[in-house]
Amino acid sequence: MPPAKSGIADYSEALAGAMRLQAAVEVFASKPARFDAPAYDAVIYQIGNNGHHDFVYEEALRTPGITVMHEANLHHLITDLTIRRQDWDGYVEACAFDGGGAARAFAERVRALEVGPDYEGVPMLRRVLERSRAVIVHSGAVEADVRRAGFDGPVARIPHGAWLPEGVHLGYRDKLGLDEQTPLVGVFGFLKPYKRIAESLRAMRRLVRVRPDVKMILCGEPHPDFPVASMIRGLGLEENVRMLGFVEIEEFAGYISACDIILNLRFPTVGESSGTLLRSLGLGKAVVVSDVGSFAEFPDAICLKTPVDAREEDTLYEYLNLLVSRPGLAREMGARARRWVAEECNWERVAGMYLDFARAVRDGETWMQPVTAPVTVAEATIEAELDLSAPPEAPKQVEPEFILGWAARDAESTAYAETHITRLERTLNITPPGTAADSVLEMGAYMQITPALRGRLGYGHVRGCYYGPAGQVDHREVRSAAGEIFACDVDLFDAEKDRFPYEDGSFATVLCCELLEHLPTDPMHMMAELNRILRDGGHLVLTTPNVASLRAVRAILEGYHPGFFPAYIKPARPGEEVEARHAREYTPREIHFLMTDGGFEVERLETGEFLDKPRPEDRWVLRMFNQYQLPKHLRGDGIYAVGRKTGPLKKRYPAWLYEGGE
Numbered sequence: 001m002p003p004a005k006s007g008i009a010d011y012s013e014a015l016a017g018a019m020r021l022q023a024a025v026e027v028f029a030s031k032p033a034r035f036d037a038p039a040y041d042a043v044i045y046q047i048g049n050n051g052h053h054d055f056v057y058e059e060a061l062r063t064p065g066i067t068v069m070h071e072a073n074l075h076h077l078i079t080d081l082t083i084r085r086q087d088w089d090g091y092v093e094a095c096a097f098d099g100g101g102a103a104r105a106f107a108e109r110v111r112a113l114e115v116g117p118d119y120e121g122v123p124m125l126r127r128v129l130e131r132s133r134a135v136i137v138h139s140g141a142v143e144a145d146v147r148r149a150g151f152d153g154p155v156a157r158i159p160h161g162a163w164l165p166e167g168v169h170l171g172y173r174d175k176l177g178l179d180e181q182t183p184l185v186g187v188f189g190f191l192k193p194y195k196r197i198a199e200s201l202r203a204m205r206r207l208v209r210v211r212p213d214v215k216m217i218l219c220g221e222p223h224p225d226f227p228v229a230s231m232i233r234g235l236g237l238e239e240n241v242r243m244l245g246f247v248e249i250e251e252f253a254g255y256i257s258a259c260d261i262i263l264n265l266r267f268p269t270v271g272e273s274s275g276t277l278l279r280s281l282g283l284g285k286a287v288v289v290s291d292v293g294s295f296a297e298f299p300d301a302i303c304l305k306t307p308v309d310a311r312e313e314d315t316l317y318e319y320l321n322l323l324v325s326r327p328g329l330a331r332e333m334g335a336r337a338r339r340w341v342a343e344e345c346n347w348e349r350v351a352g353m354y355l356d357f358a359r360a361v362r363d364g365e366t367w368m369q370p371v372t373a374p375v376t377v378a379e380a381t382i383e384a385e386l387d388l389s390a391p392p393e394a395p396k397q398v399e400p401e402f403i404l405g406w407a408a409r410d411a412e413s414t415a416y417a418e419t420h421i422t423r424l425e426r427t428l429n430i431t432p433p434g435t436a437a438d439s440v441l442e443m444g445a446y447m448q449i450t451p452a453l454r455g456r457l458g459y460g461h462v463r464g465c466y467y468g469p470a471g472q473v474d475h476r477e478v479r480s481a482a483g484e485i486f487a488c489d490v491d492l493f494d495a496e497k498d499r500f501p502y503e504d505g506s507f508a509t510v511l512c513c514e515l516l517e518h519l520p521t522d523p524m525h526m527m528a529e530l531n532r533i534l535r536d537g538g539h540l541v542l543t544t545p546n547v548a549s550l551r552a553v554r555a556i557l558e559g560y561h562p563g564f565f566p567a568y569i570k571p572a573r574p575g576e577e578v579e580a581r582h583a584r585e586y587t588p589r590e591i592h593f594l595m596t597d598g599g600f601e602v603e604r605l606e607t608g609e610f611l612d613k614p615r616p617e618d619r620w621v622l623r624m625f626n627q628y629q630l631p632k633h634l635r636g637d638g639i640y641a642v643g644r645k646t647g648p649l650k651k652r653y654p655a656w657l658y659e660g661g662e
Contacts (some may be wrong), residue, residue, distance in 0.1 A: 139294030468492030600643030607636030
C-alpha cells in the first residue's frame with residue numbers, strides 16, 4: 001500500500017476504498033503476526049513482480065485464496081525472495097519447478113554467475129497458481145498465460161480500475177513554462193528500455209523538424225543502466241525534451257493532465273496492466289499504446305496502436321504528427337476514452353465484480369463474465385467530460401399555453417409564469433410521464449406546473465410539499481383560465497431536518513426544482529429522504545441555477561459575483577412571508593456527484609437558459625474558452641437533471657460538499 005512506489009499499491013488503495021462501500025474489508029499491508037484466514041469469506045492476494053509483494057506471495061502459498069495476477073511473470077519477485085537472500089538452492093529449485101530440467105540447468109549457470117536470470121523464459125507462475133483457489137486477471141492475455149501455466153480453476157477477467165481525476169491542465173502547463181497552444185507529449189513511469197523510450201525519442205526528433213514548437217516530458221524514475229539523458233543530448237533534443245524524474249502521485253497526475261498526447265508503450269510485455277494508462281484515459285487524453293499483450297485489447301476507438309516491428313518508429317511519428325496537427329481529433333479521442341473507462345472501469349464496478357466473483361468462489365458457483373460494451377467512433381463527444389453524452393432533446397409533452405392557462409388566476413402568478421416559462425416548460429418536458437397508478441411529489445410546489453403533472457403527464461396521484469411546520473397539511477386549489485379546477489394537498493416540513501411524511505417507496509417521481517440552492521445546512525439529508533421515498537427505479541427531476549455558466553464566468557472576470565441570486569433579502573414587514581435566499585449554487589459536475597452519491601444513476605444532465613434572451617455579451621467568453629481549450633458545454637444559466645434510483649444512499653457526507661466528509 002502507499003507510500004510504496006508501486007502502481008499496485010495505488011491500485012490496491014483505490015480498490016479497497018471502493019470495496020469497503022460494499023463489504024467489510026481488512027487490509028494487510030505487511031506480514032501479520034497472525035493471520036486467521038477462516039475468519040473471512042474470501043482472502044484476496046494482490047501480487048506483483050517485485051519485492052514489495054514478498055510477504056503476500058509467501059502467505060498465498062501458506063493459505064490458498066484468490067490470487068490477483070497483475071502480469072504473467074513473477075521472476076523478479078522470486079529472485080528477491082531467493083537470490084537477494086542468498087538462497088541459491090531455493091532459486092534453482094524454483095526455476096526447476098516452473099520450467100523443468102532446462103530451466104534448472106540455466107539456473108545453475110546463473111548461480112555460477114555465467115549469465116543473468118532468464119526473466120522472460122521462466123515466468124515463475126506454477127507454484128502460486130497450484131496453491132490458488134481462483135485467479136483474477138485484468139486481460140485476456142494474462143488469462144491465456146495462466147491457463148498455459150496449468151491452472152484449471154476459476155478465472156475472472158476484471159478490468160483494471162480507472163481513476164477519473166479532475167484535470168489541472170493549465171496549472172501544470174504554466175508550471176512547465178508552456179502556454180496553452182504548445183503541443184505537449186508525455187511519457188510516464190519508470191524509464192526502462194521496454195517503455196520504448198529510444199523509439200519515442202527518435203520519432204520525436206522527426207516531429208520537431210516539422211513542428212519545432214512541440215515539447216515532450218519524461219516523468220518517472222530513470223533506470224540506472226539506461227542513459228536517457230545522454231540519448232536526449234545525442235539526438236539534439238535538449239530544447240524540446242525535459243526529464244522530470246520521480247514525482248509524487250498528485251504531481252504525476254497533474255503532469256498527465258498538462259499533456260495533449262500520452263505515449264504508453266511496452267515491449268516486451270508479460271501482459272501487465274498500466275495504472276498510468278488508465279489515469280491517462282481517465283483524464284481524457286489521446287493515448288498511443290503498443291499493439292501487444294493487454295494493450296492490444298483496448299478498444300480501437302479510444303487509443304492508437306503501434307506495431308513493435310520495423311514499422312514502429314514510422315508509425316509513432318505519423319501518429320504524433322496527426323494528433324499534433326489535428327488537436328480537435330486528439331480531444332475527441334480523449335473524450336471517448338474518458339467515457340469508456342468511466343462506464344467500464346470505474347472503481348465501484350470493479351469492486352462489485354471482485355465481490356461477486358469472491359462470493360461465487362466461496363459458494364462453489366460458476367461466475368459469469370460481464371460483457372464489455374463496444375465503443376465506436378460515432379460515439380465521439382466532448383460531452384463525455386461529465387461521463388454523459390449530450391442527452392437527446394426532450395419530447396414536447398407540455399405546451400407553454402397550458403402552463404400560462406393555469407397561471408392566469410392572478411397578476412402575480414401570470415407575471416411569474418411569463419418570466420420563467422422557458423424553465424417551467426423545459427422542466428415538465430424532461431419529467432418522465434406517469435400512469436393513473438403512479439404518484440408524483442413536487443417539492444416547493446407553487447401550483448405553477450403542478451396541474452400539468454396530472455393533466456399532461458398522466459400521474460394519478462399528485463402531492464405537493466413546502467417549507468413550514470412539520471405535520472401541517474394545506475389543501476390547495478387553483479382554477480385555470482378555462483375554468484378547470486385542480487386540487488392537491490401540500491405537506492409542510494423542513495427538507496433539511498425532518499423525516500418526510502411519506503412511506504418508503506411512495507413515489508414514482510419527485511420534482512425538486514429551484515429548491516436545492518436555498519438549503520443552508522444539510523442538503524444530503526434531503527437526498528437521503530428523496531432516495532427513501534422513491535420506489536426502486538423511480539426518478540428524481542432536479543433543477544437549479546448553474547454557478548459555472550457563461551454568465552457566471554463573465555461576471556467573475558468583470559469583477560462581479562458569479563451567483564445567479566447572491567443578494568441578501570431585505571427584512572419584510574411583520575407578518576409578510578420572506579422568500580429564502582440562495583445559500584449555495586452548484587455546478588453541473590456537482591449535481592452529477594450529488595445524484596450518484598445519493599444513489600441515483602444520472603440519465604440526463606444538461607443546462608439551458610431560464611429566459612429566452614440572446615447573450616451577445618458572452619461571445620468574448622466563448623472565444624477565451626476556445627483559446628484555452630476549456631469545455632464549452634453545460635454553460636447555460638440553469639441545470640436540468642434526471643436521475644434514476646438504483647440503490648440506497650452511497651455517501652451521507654461526501655467530502656466534495658461537507659468539510660470533514662467522507
